Amino acid sequence: MTFNRPQTGGGDVFKPAEHANELVLVWPRDMRYNVTTPTGVSDAMACDVVVLDGPGAGAKFVNTLLFSAGLRNNLQSYLGDANPALGRIINVQLAGGKTTWNLADFTDQDAANASAYLQAFPHNPAPVQQHQPAPQQGNQWAPAPEAARPQQTQEQAVAAFRGDPALAAPAAVQANTWAEPAANQWAQAPAAQPAAAAPPAWAAPAAAPAAAPPAQYQPPVAVNQGTGEVAAPQAAPAGAAAWSAVDVQNCLRQGLDDATIAATTGAPIQAVAAIRAAGPQ
Incomplete structure (x- = not known):
């Protein structure tokens, strides 16, 4: 048996300050929490980044970590999306003298340049690997310990937020781990058990997440x-x-x-x- 180590670090190093005002394509992959850095512990977003113009044109960064809160806010809703985000790296001044890195909106010419690049150099980011725990021996239907439960991928979490139950189900459910055993241990259940009969941890949300994103609050x-x-x-x-x-x-x-x-x-x-x-x- 082989064991996979937890992913806490990233791949290539992308520094927004070195690519200010440059046009970039970004494929958000997944979130990394409590990443240890020289300045402390911080959350980050793992992404693939391609620089399209400026001094850094043609540079590619695979599985790089973006720590800027502004960039993470720009890209949060695109986690797991096959279509990349397009924008220019800019520095924004905030109150109190603080600054943050953002993605500014693109122009029609920027979009044409990005489309031409992707036609010449298609980019297919590797899917984020999520590993399921080994099945228990003996009573395979016994509840797994809390720490051993399979986790939803970021792509499935985005699908759940958008109300797509077909994609929101965790990989373990899609793999038919709830198929009726040969010994008919679920004889008391109906012949065609609906997906909602799975444990609550796997149920897709009926309509929207329990807590609305902060941006949904719109004070007058x-x-x-x-x-x-x-x-x-x-x-x-x-x-x-x-x-x-x-x-x-x-x-x-x-x-x-x-x-x-x-x-x-x-x-x-x-x-x-x-x-x-x-x-x-």
Whole structure:
């Protein structure tokens, strides 16, 4: 029997600062949590990256780790997606003098260049390998210990969030590990047991995840038509991501579009639009 070591590190090293303002294709692969770095422990996103223009044009980075919170926010919803994300690496100024790396939106010409590259050099990232525990001997239907349960892949988690139960089921279920044993240990169950009869840990969500992403909270924004001042947004419910109008205005001064500002600051896109309409403060 061979044993696979846990994946905590990455592959190639991609430094956003060395590719500022360059156009990149990014294939988000999976999340890595509690990665040890020289500056401490941090979460990261494993990705494949290809640089399309600028001094670094043609550079490829396989299974590289992106630690920037801004880049992770830009790419979070694309985990497991076969289509790559396209954008330019930019540095965004936040309140308090902090900065973060982001992906700025692409132009039509950028999209044409990326399509031409992929036609000439197709990229097929290797799937993320998830290893299932060995079956138990004897009573194979006994509940497995908590630490030994197979985990959903990132691709299946994205499918579950989008409401696709066919893809959201873990690999162990798709492999028909719930097939009726020859000894008919499930004789009391109906002849055609629906997928919902599997243990709750494997059941696909009926419609949406139990907890909505922070970006779904959209507090109303009031704008004083006389002075153009934006009133402080209503307090977000517990668990919602906090955002600052100052951060939004800083991003507006840098010419970012509403979607990028919303992804960077956590502000609802309606609030970004209202602040943009109010003009510079």
